[in-house]
Amino acid sequence: MKTTFKGAALAGMCLLFIVSGCSGGTNESASNESPSDKTSPSEPADPFGAYEEPITIRIGQVVDPTDTSLPEGDTPLDNQYTRSVKENLNIDVEHYFTAAPANYDQKVSLAIASNDLPDAMVVGAVEVRQMYESGQLEDLTEVYENYASPTIKQIIDGTGEIALGSATFDGKLMAIPNIQVQADGVHTLWIRQDWLDKLGLEPPQTVAALEEVARAFVEDDPDGNGQADTIGLSGPDTNGHLYATFLRSTNNSFGLDGIFSAYEAYPGYWLEDDNGDTVYGSILPETKEALAKLRDMYANGLIDKEMAVRSDASELVAGGKSGMFFGPWWMGYGAVADAIKDNPDANWQAYALPLNENGEYTPHLGTPTGTYLVVRKGYEHPEAAMKIVNNYLKEEPTFDESKGGLGMYPLRIIYSPLDTIEYSLKAIREVLAGNKTPEDYAGDEKYPLLVSDLETVKIVKKEPYDDMDIEHWDPEADMGIWSRIYSIMVGGAPLADTEYTGVYSQIYSQTSLMQQRWVNLQKMEDETFLKIIMGTEPLDTFDTFVEDWKSQGGTQITEEVAELATQ
């Protein structure tokens, strides 16, 4: 009796699977046929062409709940960006999920884990590999071939094989890589110039000088409020990172990158040693030296005492409590903009400092590509995602950022030639000096924002044009324009004007063994270094860390990286 019941149940279940499998199959093939009919090969593929019938794309998107920039009546799904997509391409954008910036990665991981995916979304390198191995990705080789706009192809080709190679698996392009400016990966020293001036100090050339400046900022009451409440050098917050690593090599703000590179230490980077062998930067003696210095600085109160415990490091800068921090060129969009809203005299300037022993600036450099556009396997219109990205690059100059930040654009991934910042800065200087006019730069599609930058620069920049101090700016005229121009002219200047030797990591992606082991090695590294700097563990814990790191998979992973790097 029992066995027959079991047998019947088993048979029933099998039947159910077969039936559902069949019906799934027929559905898919049917839906695959219909779009290929519409865009049959006889018709030329148009990167900017609108669909005849409206189509829908469901995406995952970051929506910042604290963002109040949208005008009255607009919503994250109905704003200048989605209307542009609808009018130009006849694509209806729907949200499959939204998440606050801090939670987006979690949401993506959850979607991947549960195989409950939006039609398209923007993810990181680790997720691309994970999704590829799980068979969740649509092959985009032909989509890229036929639908990527010429400008995008030009920008991507500008990196050689690096960008496309990082998204190609077994000869198939599984994701569309972004290209971000070189400047995103260089973490310059931002410093309160007005504090320096008040205390009669010079920008610190060396780490020793930086210590002196930090000490003065802490002890000599640079903000003049009579209280010892200022911080010399900011550190990362709870969610921040001590330094940028090969997996997240760009846009690290409030890290301590500058101090490490002044010691020619590149923790988190895969380097080539003098013998040509691959080594991991975090286990080298230079890193220990830099840690010893940082530990010393922290103990002397020169670095934010509450680093790693604070929930938001940018508050210190915005609130006028911090005098120095390391960050990328675009800080004019973030903390520095908030600082000036609060205190119009907060004169934040950026420098390619501190220098190393030989007087050189040797920052680490980021990967040109950090995020990827992916399309769910089986989505009927994979080219729609590409078209939305094409449209972004084409329409970017027409968007008014005061009516909703660019982050609201669906599937926004960035395409900037590596030298965008340096190139823009030089162009702006030429125009301000009267040597050239904005029209001279018209028609260069690789730099879509440049012409409008050149036309608007005088709204926010007051004379004299070669003095970057904050009193020669007019942020209130237009905060949106100010943020951009200030970021380029102040944040970009150290990179454009300094001869520097950047250090690349040998690889910027994961190897196969890393997928199981890296998380724990990284965790061990993060905690050990943080504890060494903050003085809760002795400096020699570093040596134990190196041993543990090697024995817990580091040695094998180094071999894998070496193999990958020599390919």
Added chain:
Amino acid sequence: MVNKGFAKHYYLMMLPGLIWLFMFSVLPMFGIVIAFQDYNPVQGMLGSKFVGLDTFEYMFSLNDTASIFFNTIFIAVMKIVGNLIIPLIFALMLNELRHMFIKRSIQTIVYLPHFLSWVILGGILLDIFSYQGPVNQLLSAFGFDPVLFFGRADLFPFLVVGSDIWKEFGFNTIIYLAALTGINTALYEAAAIDGASRQRMLWHITLPGIRTTVILLAVLGLGNVLNAGFDQIFNLYNPLVYSTGDIIDTWVYRAGLLNMQYELATAVGLLKSVAGFILISLSYFLAYRFTNYRIF
């Protein structure tokens, strides 16, 4: 016979609860197989390749595993003991108060924090114990050096336990006060006639009168020992205190959800369930042994 029919209705009333239990507690149990697989989201639990005990071997080779289990048990046991004793003392003290208005007011004030979420309380606590916060100002007024409380791995478990007790003791006091009202007042009158002091009455009447309640709460707490409080720790911790503050739930959250190590997170979660099962069985046995409390 009539009684039997009557009882059936009661069993029927259990049905919604059983359905709920089945859907949210029994069905998710099948997720355990992930721990034994090389889990692949597309193929799912039915299609992923089985790898046997590999994940468990790796789990035991990690230094983390021992420390998160230790942390969980250490924090939870301290919480249980603290949440048992402090409300008890407080209830006994309140019980001695004869002024009803003051008694009620105190009761209301101390149980208010129970209704605030850890998201809010976490923010408040981090501010209070920050470098510039009131606690450090007080310390420096007495000539001590300021302490970065939430950055100290050695202090973190005690801050967690302390803040949890502070949040919950008012609420737990109510249970004891209820138990205290259950004591026959005739006993006190008789003792008074016999010339017993207040202390004597406390010792020989009050405490024995609520003994079963105390033991029952302690034993039930034992079954909960592996839940050291995800919300609280998640809102308070940072990388500096992972070594002593990371409990199983927060670790599983980070490993599984943030770092996509699904197999490892499931394996640790499973180990937690097994240990939890043993503890619940033990506490059930103890509850029967000491207070004659049993469900079946």
